[in-house]
Every structure is written in structure tokens, then in C-alpha cells.
Amino acid sequence: MPEAGERQLLLAVQYLSLDPYMRGRMSDAKSYAPSTPIGGVMPGEGVGVVLRANHPGYREGDTVLAPTGWRTHAVVDADGLRKLDLSRFPAQTALGVLGMPGFTAYSGLRVIGQPKPGETVAVAAASGPVGSLVGQLAKHWGARAVGIAGGAEKCRYVTEELGFDTAVDHRAADFPALLAGACPDGINVYFENVGGPVWQAVLPLLNPFARVPVCGLIAQYNATEFGHENLLPATMRAVLTKRLTIRGFINYDFAAEHHADFLREVGEGVASGRFRYREDIVDGLENAPEAFIGMLDGRNFGKLLIRVQSA
């Protein structure tokens, strides 16, 4: 068991969040964050209960959101953590709809997507923690929401539970035609979190001046080869002739300016039941690798969490 130093906390991790960005930490390709060395602790956010507090702002039994990594217990610096108020929301929502995935949806759609009333917003992985909020926020802000998801059950959830206007199954053989039919007025905002074949189907549907926030490319994270057709010229041609904006972002780029608004607006929506969310909870840290591999394959249904230990 590690020892908490000065201004540190010892946590018993309850929930560990598994997120696609972690795939980049398992690769030595240059990215915005360092790779995890062989034998190192995989990074990740968790919620944990304080077992020992060496900081005046915390005491034993508090629940905090912290960069715990893939661990049952973690010593973390206390300064800058977020203490969770369990009377308002379940602890693990700080890892999902009210956490990094939720803020990714909110900030990318608000700052880059900028949907106007009546416009069409399309998003893939629409039953996942980012996509589900993108579509619900699009509706909330007056736009039309088109979800893309894998399989009939997820598509049904996206329309019936989340209230998207329509959903399209990207596994259908005629997916590009189905997507075109679902977007009779084209697409004004495509929130890109998957890449790959979905992008190829979206590209011809994008309207002039469409905005494409890019927060993830899960379809290509595990790929080792990308086919023998150079698809870049067609994308660049569309950028030019349709005057597209394609902009990558990481949620924390926008935290200083927008995180407080996010917690307030989305928190109110979650509390009132307007914004729905779904969790896919797997028990046991030992099952995290397999669950993570499954997520990259679309086998999770909702925000993927590892229940490391019960409170």
C-alpha cells in the first residue's frame, strides 16, 4: 500500500474510467501526451474514497475525482482535485456525462460546432458518452440530431431514449445511402470521434461552411494499414470547395473558458432528466484490458466504467 505524503491523499478507487484516448498512451507515436512506459501505470481518471488525507481540505470518507490510473489504490496530490457532492449526482457521473466525455461533447459542439437552430448535427458513436450528449445538446440548442451507431439496439436507444431525430446503423450494408436519406438537408456540423468509413459517408453530405470538431478517431487507433486508396485529396477538395472547418481539440483546451458553464448547464439537464446517459459497468480491475479492447471494437453500450471496488 502506498503512503500519502504532505498535501496528498490515499484513495481507494471505486470507479475507473476507460476512454478511447488511452489507446494513444499505449503507443509510442508522438502525441499531445507522453506514452506510458513498459511497466508503468496506465493513466486514467477515477473516483475514489479518501482513506487518508494529509491536506486540510479533505478528510477520510470524502469522494474525489482524481487521476488515479489503473489501480485499486492511489496516492494523489490533493491540490486541484474535485471533491464530489454525492447528494446531487452519483459519483461515477463525474467520469461520464458530467466529466471529461461530457465536457468534450459540450465544448467541441459549442466552441467549434456552433450549431444554429434548424441545422443538422451528425455524430457517430451516438450511444457513447460523448456522442449521446452531442446529440442531446444539439436538440437542446434547436438543431436536428442524427446519430450513427452500431446495431439496431443502440440505434433504438439513440432515438427512443436520447431523443435524437433519427439514427443510422453504420454496420448496415447500404450505410452511406441510409445516412444520406437521414440527412435530407445535408450536414452542418459533423462531430468527428471515429474517422474511417463513417467519415467517407459523411463527406459528400457536408454542407458549405460545415464545421467538423475532431475529438477522436477510434476507427483508426488499432489499424496497422489504411488501404490502398489515397483518400486525402477528396477530403482536401471538399475542405476547399465547401469551405469546411476541420478542427481538432482536446477537452481541456476549453476548460478555463467553458467548464463552469458546462457543469451548470449539463448538471441542470441531468438533474431534471432532460439529458439522459447510460453506463456500461464492468466489475474488477482485472477485467479492464478486455473491456478496453472491446470498447475499441464498439462492444460497450454506454459509458464504460470499471467498478474497482464497492464503496
Added chain:
Amino acid sequence: MPEAGERQLLLAVQYLSLDPYMRGRMSDAKSYAPSTPIGGVMPGEGVGVVLRANHPGYREGDTVLAPTGWRTHAVVDADGLRKLDLSRFPAQTALGVLGMPGFTAYSGLRVIGQPKPGETVAVAAASGPVGSLVGQLAKHWGARAVGIAGGAEKCRYVTEELGFDTAVDHRAADFPALLAGACPDGINVYFENVGGPVWQAVLPLLNPFARVPVCGLIAQYNATEFGHENLLPATMRAVLTKRLTIRGFINYDFAAEHHADFLREVGEGVASGRFRYREDIVDGLENAPEAFIGMLDGRNFGKLLIRVQSA
């Protein structure tokens, strides 16, 4: 000889502008402007002298900027044209440094590129009418200007005459390494007007949060195949991990907001000699097709103009 109707002018065309965008009009691929039908008149901007004026704002002998097309004489609607003051600038500058190419450079760099003092701005076709002003404006606004051009003579012109900090020959065998050496602090703004191999060399040098205004892709306009390596995933990965902004634009998207500033600022710079420009003038409308083909191949040196007839 065509007849001018009401509120129309009959013009004798002096100069016709040849610009890469015209390649799109010769293709039936969907774009922001319609294709030219077989047997139709190729569109294009020209400066012409009024032979007959059926409009109270004009009289015979005036020189105007007008959408003349590839013609020796043209009848044009007078409303909305620009009458040129020849006491300040030569007429043909309205087709180059003070015309569409100049405004493309100005608006794309100002609105999308947003170079900050000390940042590095790179631009290809740097001896051409767009690239040459991009680099000079970058310097004017406090940034470092790196030009990319084809051949030693153009590179020398870019540094010695236009005052770019450095220039790199994209025909050199080790062009990617030379470009990397020319950009020791990376690239903050890449003004994209060519695409193709230059983009592949630029991509690894782009800094986090780099901006990429896209106004042209001349390297791919004539291509019929793009190789057997899919280069899109690497570009999208860079967009994500470096949080790039790639944004296409057409100069007139920004005209309402920025054209008056452009004419004032760049006009002052041209008048004072701060902003230099170079023209590549070919005599005779019958030589326009060959000159146009040569431009797509980089054989022009400066703004390509057809002198249709002397004033």
C-alpha cells in the same frame, strides 16, 4: 461585336487574369461554382476599356475591372463593377496584388491564419500572386515568413526581392529535410494553396494549434490518380493530436467584412513600395490555353496575365 444593352458596357479587354481556380470550371466535378459548358465562354476577370457606356456612371475610355471571360470584347452589366483609378496603380494590379489573388492572401491570412508576432508562416507558390503577398503580410504583421517555390531563381526572388526570411525549393530531392531545417521552431500557419507532396512535408512540422487556411490545391487539379497510400489517416491524426484548424475559404466569403481594409492597407503598401509584386505577361488571347497549362505546372513566374490588346 456584341451590343451593350441598358445599364451595360461594351469593353475592349486589355488584360485577362489566368488563375488556378479556372481549372475547376473545366471539370464537371461539383464545386462552389458551375462548370463551363462545352462551347461556353471560359469565365475570368479582366480589365477593359469602355467602348460604349449605357450607364450614367461610366463613359467611353473608362477602365474597369469586370468579369469579362476569355474574350477580346465583352458586354457586361455595369452595376457593381469597379472603376479603376489609373493615376494610383497600373490597371492590371486590379487582377493581382490589389485584386482577387491579393485579397485571397490578405483575407485568408488575417481571418484564418491569424499570425502572431514571432510565429512562423509558411506558404507555397511563394513567388506567385497569392503566396508572395502572404509572406510579405506575415512579415508586416511581425511573423517569420518561409517561402516554398520551384527552382533557385524563384527562391532567390522570394528572399531577395520579397524579403521572406528564407525560401526552400520544393523540387530539391531532400525537400522535406530542407523545409524542416528552414522551420526550426515549427510552423504556426501554413497557407495551403498547392496540396500534394508539399503538404506531406509540412504536416510533421506543424505546431500545436497551427492554422491552415486552404485556398487552393493546384498540385491535385490535374491529377487522375493519387497513389496507393492512404494519406488521410495521418492528416486526421495530426488534426487531432496537434489540434489543428484546417479551413477552406473563397476570397469573396470575406469581402463584405474585409475588402475595404485590404484595398487601403495593401494599396498603401504597394504605393510605398513595401509590398512588391511581379507579373508574368503573355501577349495574345490565343496563347491563353498554353499559358494556363504552364501555370498548373509552375512555369509562370509571378502573376500570370494575358495582354489581350494594348490600350
